Amino acid sequence: xxxxxxxxxxxxxxxxxxxxxxxxxxxxxxxxxxxxxxxxxxxxxxxxxxxxxxxxxxxxxxxxxxxxxxxxxxxxxxxxxxxxxxxxxxxxxxxxxxxxxxxxxxxxxxxxxxxxxxxxxxxxxxxxxxxxxxxxxxxxxxxxxxxxxxxxxxxxxxxxxxxxxxxxxxxxxxxxxxxxxxxxxxxxxxxxxxxxxxxxxxxxxxxxxxxxxxxxxxxxxxxxxxxxxxxxxxxxxxxxxxxxxxxxxxxxxxx
Numbered sequence: 001x002x003x004x005x006x007x008x009x010x011x012x013x014x015x016x017x018x019x020x021x022x023x024x025x026x027x028x029x030x031x032x033x034x035x036x037x038x039x040x041x042x043x044x045x046x047x048x049x050x051x052x053x054x055x056x057x058x059x060x061x062x063x064x065x066x067x068x069x070x071x072x073x074x075x076x077x078x079x080x081x082x083x084x085x086x087x088x089x090x091x092x093x094x095x096x097x098x099x100x101x102x103x104x105x106x107x108x109x110x111x112x113x114x115x116x117x118x119x120x121x122x123x124x125x126x127x128x129x130x131x132x133x134x135x136x137x138x139x140x141x142x143x144x145x146x147x148x149x150x151x152x153x154x155x156x157x158x159x160x161x162x163x164x165x166x167x168x169x170x171x172x173x174x175x176x177x178x179x180x181x182x183x184x185x186x187x188x189x190x191x192x193x194x195x196x197x198x199x200x201x202x203x204x205x206x207x208x209x210x211x212x213x214x215x216x217x218x219x220x221x222x223x224x225x226x227x228x229x230x231x232x233x234x235x236x237x238x239x240x241x242x243x244x245x246x247x248x249x250x251x252x253x254x255x
Contacts, residue, residue, distance in 0.1 A: 001040060001070075002103065004070065004072075005023075005040060005042055005072065005103050006103055006104060008042075008065075008067075008072065008074065009023050009042070009044065009074075009103060009104050012063065012065065012074065012076070013046075016046075016063060017048070017049065018046040018047065018048055018063075019046060019047050019106075019253040019254060020044050020045070020046045020076070020104050020106075021044075021045045021046060021047060021079065021105070021106050021109045021110065021113070021249065021253065022044060022045045022096065022097070022102070022104070022105045022106070022109075022110050022113070023042060023043070023044035023045075023076075023102070023103040023104040023105070024042070024043055024044070024096050024099035024101055024102050024103060025040065025041060025042060025043075025099055025100075025101035025103070026041040026042075026043045026092070026095065026096060026099060027039065027041030028041075028199075029041070029101060030095075030099045030100060030101050030175050030176070031158060031175055031176065031177050032175075032176040032177045032178050032200075033154055033177060033196055033199045033200055034199075034200070035151075035199055035200075037071070038071075039071045039072070039073055040070075040071060040072050040073065041073050041075075042072065042073065042074045042075070042103065043075050043076070043092075043096050043099075044074070044075075044076040044077075044103075044104070045076065045077055045078075045079060045082045045096070045113075046063070046076050046077075046078060046079065047078070047079040047249055047250055047253045048078065048079075048250070049254060050250050050251055050254070052250075053080065053246075053250050058080075059078075060078075061077065061078040061080065061081040062075070062076060062077055062078065062081065063075070063076040064076075077093070079246060079249065079250065080246055083242045083245065083246055086113075086116065086117060086120050086242065087120055087237060087239050087242055088122070088125060089120055089121055089122025089124075089125035089126065089235070090125070091125065091126045091129040091130070092129075093117075094117055094121065094126075094172055095175050097110075097113065097114050097117050098172065098174065098175050099175055100175060100176060106253065109249050109252075109253065112245060113245065116241055116242065116245060117172075119241070120237060120242075121171075121172055122235050123166060123170070123232055123235075124229060124232040124233070124234065124235070126162075126166055126172070126173070127163055127166060127167075127225055127228065127229040127232065128229055129159075130159035130160065130162045130163050130166075130173070130225075131159070131163065131222065131225050131226060131229065133155075133159040134155075134156045134159040134160050134163075134218070134222060135222060137152050137155045137156045138156050138218060138222065142156065142210065142215070142218070143215075145210060146209065146210055147207045147208065147209060147210065148207060148208060148209075148210050148211075149206070149207055150195060150198070150199075150206065150207065150208045151199060153192070153195060153211070153214055154177075154195065154196065154199060156218055157177075157192060157214075157218070158177050158180075160218065160221045160222065160225070161173075161177065161180035161181070161183050161184070162180060163221070163225045163228075164180065164183035164221070165179075165180050165183065167225075167228065168183070177196070181193070185217070187213050187216070187217060188213050188214055188217045191211065191213070191214070192214070
């Protein structure tokens, strides 16, 4: 499938007359718990030819393509849009830059962008993002339900484990869930690892009775991080380096 994805990405470059700076996998495959029927969530950053950036009217800044037959989901952000989001410390973009599954890249441009990202990382924005992700799944699929979709627990635990990593290490959370499992406690660790193993072995996860220990762990951690994020200061930023990066790569990408 990786070869198919790279071929499609090259077709996208030709069709839209763009250069892809970075294309990676996101979602459960990059998180480390895909099942046999998981979608391929391809995310990419691209740059237009220089004339695109000379207009006072910003053009379309994203590309969305779905291939339901092959379960392929392509979503790309134009470079100026991506840099604007990086300025805000956008966690999904930061995750793209740390994805363990890279399909295409311009090595020098990506290396520079990753270095820039370190300077624009915003702990407060990251914690808010992961709380929102966990809370949305909790409210929609688990809270006050006698039966729950098993995989939804994975989608709640992962962002809360990311919060734990951020709080304890002070750095961006890794995409791979394995790197955060050490933050589980003994009230849930064995059952959670069992659930993770089922998902990884390709078992189609159905419903299960709500797990009181899981629910208690989730509620306690969500309450903690909702309080914790309020104590974090706002970060002052300067966009000068991002402007320079945009000016550089909107030209060099086409050389």
